Amino acid sequence: MTLLPSCCPAVLLAARCWLLLGILLSIATHLSCRATNMIEYAKILRLALVPAILFFLLSLVSVALTTHYWIIGDWIVPRGVTVTTSDFDQRTQRYLTDDTIVYFTTRDADATIVSGCLNLTAGVIALIAWSTLRKPGMDSQLAAVRTPAHGCPPANS
Amino acid sequence: MAAPLPIADRLQGKRRFYMIGVIVMSIAGACSALASITLQYTEKGDNQYGCRSERLMMGGKMNSNMYCTRETAACNFLSKYLRGHDRSNATVACNEAVGWHLAYCPTALLMPSHPGRSKMAADYFDHQCTNRPGPLRRPSSFTTHHARYQNGQGGRSGTDLTEFQTSHITLFTHYHELIRRPSFLHLSTASTMALGALCDLDM
Numbered sequence A: 001m002t003l004l005p006s007c008c009p010a011v012l013l014a015a016r017c018w019l020l021l022g023i024l025l026s027i028a029t030h031l032s033c034r035a036t037n038m039i040e041y042a043k044i045l046r047l048a049l050v051p052a053i054l055f056f057l058l059s060l061v062s063v064a065l066t067t068h069y070w071i072i073g074d075w076i077v078p079r080g081v082t083v084t085t086s087d088f089d090q091r092t093q094r095y096l097t098d099d100t101i102v103y104f105t106t107r108d109a110d111a112t113i114v115s116g117c118l119n120l121t122a123g124v125i126a127l128i129a130w131s132t133l134r135k136p137g138m139d140s141q142l143a144a145v146r147t148p149a150h151g152c153p154p155a156n157s
Numbered sequence B: 001m002a003a004p005l006p007i008a009d010r011l012q013g014k015r016r017f018y019m020i021g022v023i024v025m026s027i028a029g030a031c032s033a034l035a036s037i038t039l040q041y042t043e044k045g046d047n048q049y050g051c052r053s054e055r056l057m058m059g060g061k062m063n064s065n066m067y068c069t070r071e072t073a074a075c076n077f078l079s080k081y082l083r084g085h086d087r088s089n090a091t092v093a094c095n096e097a098v099g100w101h102l103a104y105c106p107t108a109l110l111m112p113s114h115p116g117r118s119k120m121a122a123d124y125f126d127h128q129c130t131n132r133p134g135p136l137r138r139p140s141s142f143t144t145h146h147a148r149y150q151n152g153q154g155g156r157s158g159t160d161l162t163e164f165q166t167s168h169i170t171l172f173t174h175y176h177e178l179i180r181r182p183s184f185l186h187l188s189t190a191s192t193m194a195l196g197a198l199c200d201l202d203m
Helices: A004-015 A017-036 A041-076 A107-133 A138-144 B006-042 B070-081 B084-098 B100-110 B119-130 B140-150 B163-179 B182-202
Strands: A080-089 A094-105 B052-058 B061-069
Touching: A041 A107, A041 B070, A041 B084, A041 B182, A080 B070, A094 A107, A094 B070, A107 B006, A107 B070, A107 B182, B006 B182, B061 B070, B070 B084, B100 B163, B100 B182
Parallel strands: A094 B061
Antiparallel strands: A080 A094, B052 B061
């Protein structure tokens, strides 16, 4: 694996920001859970809102743009093209043309849109969850019934 | 083991319900994105534009039919042969289809520069983040190296590509090919979301 040392920065650089964010958030949640032995529920909910909104917006933008290029391809841009080939016709003294019709293989773009819509739904569910679970007094209610069997183990166990 | 109070139990159930909903949806979205990534490779044709073409007689004339994915059609074929407004529309479609590596460009700012950081990696990202998306390009230093190599002028020491650099180019090309589709973004965000929801469910 001679490739590994030099490709690492690039791979790290580009891809794993979201994943890192998610992992850090969950670790932080667990740590605060363990440290206080009582969920600071409101705080965690507020923290959870950030990735949910980010996810929702990303999916929204992605679905919008994917649909847009779908529409452009299907309805706006003409698909019959006259291609000038490099064959020269001696008789007519001009290059031969080739009338080409482009057909789209749609399956991959369809799969992209489907995944975008599923992600959008997941984002909506996350936002609904956030607004439903955000009730006044939730903090004390949950803290009151925290038992070792149920959630965070006590700090001294 | 004390039985939880009914009210709290109800809330816990609610939370579980929503989190399972998020997990199921995210995993479905990730699977679909994976399918899309796979299809982008399997649907690719073998002619110069990345399409599958056939010739047939139509109305007494020979015509060509081309079967392309939307991306290759917009980027490699239509934006080359259309004129005027149609061409700019095709370019827009191309950018929307394969310009998604730009979404990762802000993360380049987070990367601290250190002595061991690969010059090539930096070069590559500078290039890809400052240029317009479109048909796959290689960073300029790669391209000049590559051109020299292919023209047989690489005899001087230090100008021709080492095996290491060649594998670098291959790796970066594949990597770029992967991250510039929206489906890769879908895959990474959905998996993150599923993981986060799983952690929350576990809490």
